[in-house]
Amino acid sequence: MSKNASSDFDVDRKPDNPQETLEIDKYYYSGFFAGEMSCSVIKAANYNPVGHYYFAVDITVSNADKRLLQRVNEVVMQGNGVISPVKGAFNLSARGKNRVRTVLDFLTKYPIIVGDLAKNRIALIREAHAYLEVHRGSSKHDQKMEVMESIRKKLRTVKETGTALQEYVREPASNDTLGYFLAGVLDGEGSFGFKKSGNRQQPYLAVAMKDRKIIELCREFFQHGKVRQRTDGMYHYEINHSTLLKEVCSIFLTRYPLQHARQRERMMTLQRLLNDYTQNPVPVTRTGKI
Numbered sequence: 001m002s003k004n005a006s007s008d009f010d011v012d013r014k015p016d017n018p019q020e021t022l023e024i025d026k027y028y029y030s031g032f033f034a035g036e037m038s039c040s041v042i043k044a045a046n047y048n049p050v051g052h053y054y055f056a057v058d059i060t061v062s063n064a065d066k067r068l069l070q071r072v073n074e075v076v077m078q079g080n081g082v083i084s085p086v087k088g089a090f091n092l093s094a095r096g097k098n099r100v101r102t103v104l105d106f107l108t109k110y111p112i113i114v115g116d117l118a119k120n121r122i123a124l125i126r127e128a129h130a131y132l133e134v135h136r137g138s139s140k141h142d143q144k145m146e147v148m149e150s151i152r153k154k155l156r157t158v159k160e161t162g163t164a165l166q167e168y169v170r171e172p173a174s175n176d177t178l179g180y181f182l183a184g185v186l187d188g189e190g191s192f193g194f195k196k197s198g199n200r201q202q203p204y205l206a207v208a209m210k211d212r213k214i215i216e217l218c219r220e221f222f223q224h225g226k227v228r229q230r231t232d233g234m235y236h237y238e239i240n241h242s243t244l245l246k247e248v249c250s251i252f253l254t255r256y257p258l259q260h261a262r263q264r265e266r267m268m269t270l271q272r273l274l275n276d277y278t279q280n281p282v283p284v285t286r287t288g289k290i
Helices: 024-036 066-076 097-109 116-134 141-161 175-189 212-222 242-255 261-274
Strands: 037-046 052-063 082-086 089-095 190-197 200-209 227-229 235-239
Touching (some): 024 052, 024 116, 024 175, 037 116, 052 066, 052 097, 052 116, 052 141, 066 082, 066 097, 089 097, 116 212, 175 190, 190 261, 200 212, 212 235
Antiparallel strands (some): 037 052, 052 089, 082 089, 190 200, 200 235, 227 235
């Protein structure tokens, strides 16, 4: 793990990155969107004139923690999003040009640091939003149909194949920025606790996503473990060493705190149980990272 993310981090140090003049804790929400976001261009019949269609851009995040979505709504969507229940969870939706513009403005200031799938979705929504801003009403309906259907097809391709249509450069980011970003990712896509391994219980923290570069960022940040691709196409990263997991729990409960209530509770339980767990210590030859 980066030494600036460790428990002996100097909280009074001066910013060493221009990003640190921002409210870098808000990169939590960028990470949350990277893991939980879906983007779409909705097509619906328009009966005036008959036979025409209208299109609406939409960005939605889903989660079981309604209070967390309420905070996301306030911070990212300025309270204009709509929360609705779905099976076992809730959706927070920003639909329409004005609401989506608010989200896009936030992600311009606090961009998704890495993740080709997420960044590709946002790029396509930006393209659709910009077009709809200029081409209002029913004028040039056939041209609008062609452009919007093309974007809709690209969004479906990204979703169905789990492959981005292009690669994106990684945003410059300080260690603290990465910490907040990964806290959002963990709240959306992380799992942790104990699992059976042979005749004993083994502690673990795992992250699995289709966005390979986000999983590789986890590996880089923690300076430990390997990334593998599962048979279902997901990229999987896991930590099992108790010493490292103790440090991870401390960091994501205090310095870059998880905000999902159940995830925090699970991590606190893992931390508590790890206090008496001594197997599989991390090797001490790890070049001073942790």
